[in-house]
Amino acid sequence: MTALHDDAVSVLTAWTAPTPEEEVLRKEFLAHLEAHADAMDRGCVPGHLTATTAVLSHDGSKVLLTLHPKAGMWLPMGGHCEASDTSLAGVALREATEESGIEGLRLLPGPLALDRHEVWCHPPFSWHLDVEYAAVAPPGAEAVISDESLDLRWFPVDDVPDPSDAATRRLALLGRALVG
Numbered sequence: 001m002t003a004l005h006d007d008a009v010s011v012l013t014a015w016t017a018p019t020p021e022e023e024v025l026r027k028e029f030l031a032h033l034e035a036h037a038d039a040m041d042r043g044c045v046p047g048h049l050t051a052t053t054a055v056l057s058h059d060g061s062k063v064l065l066t067l068h069p070k071a072g073m074w075l076p077m078g079g080h081c082e083a084s085d086t087s088l089a090g091v092a093l094r095e096a097t098e099e100s101g102i103e104g105l106r107l108l109p110g111p112l113a114l115d116r117h118e119v120w121c122h123p124p125f126s127w128h129l130d131v132e133y134a135a136v137a138p139p140g141a142e143a144v145i146s147d148e149s150l151d152l153r154w155f156p157v158d159d160v161p162d163p164s165d166a167a168t169r170r171l172a173l174l175g176r177a178l179v180g
Helices: 002-014 020-035 088-100 166-179
Strands: 047-056 062-067 077-080 113-119 126-136 151-156
Touching: 002 020, 002 088, 002 126, 020 047, 020 113, 020 126, 047 088, 047 166, 062 166, 077 088, 088 126, 113 166, 126 166
Parallel strands: 047 126
Antiparallel strands: 047 062, 047 077, 062 151, 113 126
16 A cells, blocks of 8 residues: 555645645644555544545535444445555545445545544444545436445435534535535
């Protein structure tokens, strides 16, 4: 995962954080990458980088969310890096395609945001250092539920259902702003 690690350093070094809070996260993510050669691997404790993608309808009016079986919340597509991945953008697109079942997604320029959240990968807890993207589905795209989801549905970007979280709502809005 050396190429992926190098790509993450490059992406985060070049990225301009839109908020002071995300600038703090950007610096923390870079420090984590410097301290952990395995920062891209799900086995890295106390946390590891992941990629998330808000999949938007062709016109940006809807976002596709998965009812995550472990979190019990409506969330965007995303997940862990794999040994074959060479870029964060590639992870974001791969995860979005696998979890949505939609071929031909177009990844928007990114990342759009960063988020750190506690997860269950290494009990009692660990962190996902999440690099967030958005992608646009082709017109007429139909999602196909995967084994990684309890449900998969399109929702209006302005009406993300509960239970969800602020990061999901923010990412959907950021993605929609780029589609128009």
